[in-house]
Amino acid sequence: MYVSRLQLQDFRIYRSLVLALPPGVCLFYGANAAGKTTILEALYYLATTRSLRASAERELIALEATGDLGLAPFARLAASLQPQPDAEMQTIEIVLQRKFGADGDLLPTTSKTIRINKIARRALDLIGQLRVVMFAPQDLELVTGAPAERRRYLDVTLSQIDGRYVRALSRYNQVLTQRNGLLRSSRERGRAASEQDLAFWDEELAKAGVYVLRERRRAVTELDNLAQRLYAEISGSDLALRLNYLDTTPAHDVPSFLAALKELRREERERGVTLIGPHRDDLSIQLAEREVGSFGSRGQQRASTLALRLAEAELMHARTGDRPVLLLDDLLSELDQKRREHLLTTIVRPQQQILITATDLDDFSPSFLSQITRMNVDQGQIFPA
Numbered sequence: 231m232y233v234s235r236l237q238l239q240d241f242r243i244y245r246s247l248v249l250a251l252p253p254g255v256c257l258f259y260g261a262n263a264a265g266k267t268t269i270l271e272a273l274y275y276l277a278t279t280r281s282l283r284a285s286a287e288r289e290l291i292a293l294e295a296t297g298d299l300g301l302a303p304f305a306r307l308a309a310s311l312q313p314q315p316d317a318e319m320q321t322i323e324i325v326l327q328r329k330f331g332a333d334g335d336l337l338p339t340t341s342k343t344i345r346i347n348k349i350a351r352r353a354l355d356l357i358g359q360l361r362v363v364m365f366a367p368q369d370l371e372l373v374t375g376a377p378a379e380r381r382r383y384l385d386v387t388l389s390q391i392d393g394r395y396v397r398a399l400s401r402y403n404q405v406l407t408q409r410n411g412l413l414r415s416s417r418e419r420g421r422a423a424s425e426q427d428l429a430f431w432d433e434e435l436a437k438a439g440v441y442v443l444r445e446r447r448r449a450v451t452e453l454d455n456l457a458q459r460l461y462a463e464i465s466g467s468d469l470a471l472r473l474n475y476l477d478t479t480p481a482h483d484v485p486s487f488l489a490a491l492k493e494l495r496r497e498e499r500e501r502g503v504t505l506i507g508p509h510r511d512d513l514s515i516q517l518a519e520r521e522v523g524s525f526g527s528r529g530q531q532r533a534s535t536l537a538l539r540l541a542e543a544e545l546m547h548a549r550t551g552d553r554p555v556l557l558l559d560d561l562l563s564e565l566d567q568k569r570r571e572h573l574l575t576t577i578v579r580p581q582q583q584i585l586i587t588a589t590d591l592d593d594f595s596p597s598f599l600s601q602i603t604r605m606n607v608d609q610g611q612i613f614p615a
């Protein structure tokens with residue numbers, strides 16, 4: 231699959247952009263703050279419906295956006311996807327709009343409208359239409375950061391592969407919020423939640439949770455194989471990079487999940503929170519049997535992160551038969567010339583769309599530059615170069 235066209239209106243620095251993209255490698259270069267990362271962010275947002283860096287979605291709407299004829303300011307992102315060489319083109323679109331309050335002032339909240347082939351759909355239906363893997367400078371947090379970073383890694387990967395996973399995870403999170411609300415409010419009121427109410431939420435939590443757990447465990451087994459090989463390729467080292475899913479419950483089916491919840495009943499009532507399940511799990515990432523996050527050198531942490539991202543792309547390819555679009559944000563500038571060339575030869579393949587950002591063309595060899603498309607980014611405008 232590749233993105234043949236990206237259209238942005240009032241998305242961050244881009245007031246109006248129509249960009250044709252090639253199926254192979256495309257390098258976006260330009261000064262700091264020119265708008266390079268924003269292009270990758272737009273594609274990540276269209277793929278996952280999540281922002282990479284905004285703390286509130288309204289930040290994605292251009293500050294200068296005024297909205298039309300009394301409409302609240304909005305951002306529009308659209309992409310044309312070419313799934314297979316002969317398959318029919320698809321279009322995906324997100325419109326993100328500010329809301330007016332009763333007094334006519336803009337509220338901090340936004341609404342999101344999603345269309346696939348011009349037909350309104352839910353966010354859950356959009357995920358998986360376009361598959362991307364983002365390599366970002368802040369990726370080191372994948373190994374050094376909190377468990378939530380690693381859960382997100384698994385969730386974003388699996389959500390793009392499996393529609394049922396997206397729905398199960400969304401259901402799990404809804405149920406978890408309800409169940410935690412019940413446990414917390416009962417504790418605060420000093421009146422135990424009824425066993426009947428809890429039993430209902432237990433059942434719902436277990437049903438969604440078991441699917442999420444099963445798919446995460448299966449993915450980690452595959453990612454473990456892939457990442458081991460990729461780490462060796464990237465680093466040239468023979469230390470084994472190993473991934474392990476760290477679960478808070480060994481449950482494999484609904485009855486065992488329910489039994490585990492039952493066992494913790496008293497403690498959960500006392501603490502007012504759900505203590506086991508996918509929302510508390512973690513992914514162990516070890517090199518030579520030690521956690522890379524705590525024991526690895528900076529170079530080992532970086533190589534592990536790269537291996538994890540490449541493994542993510544390989545997993546998507548293995549499961550769907552299609553290569554995801556790779557988004558490499560300012561990644562290559564951190565590597566020396568030899569490692570950069572090595573990485574590029576590892577990832578550049580026929581039918582693999584790769585979008586790269588860089589401030590400096592000098593980071594690339596003339597032979598590499600002669601084989602790719604270059605785009606110069608300048609203050610929210612893009613010029614083929």
Ligand SMILES: Nc1ncnc2c1ncn2[C@@H]1O[C@H](COP(=O)(O)OP(=O)(O)OP(=O)(O)O)[C@@H](O)[C@H]1O
Pocket residue numbers: 241242243260261262263264265266267268269289290291292293294560587589
């Ligand atoms: N909502 C918004 N409206 C207008 N401009 C915005 C908005 N959000 C971010 N910007 C601006 O967009 C510009 C481009 O940001 P971007 O991160 O894409 O740059 P970049 O080319 O990747 O820079 P660098 O090389 O420093 O990483 C920045 O100046 C940023 O302040």
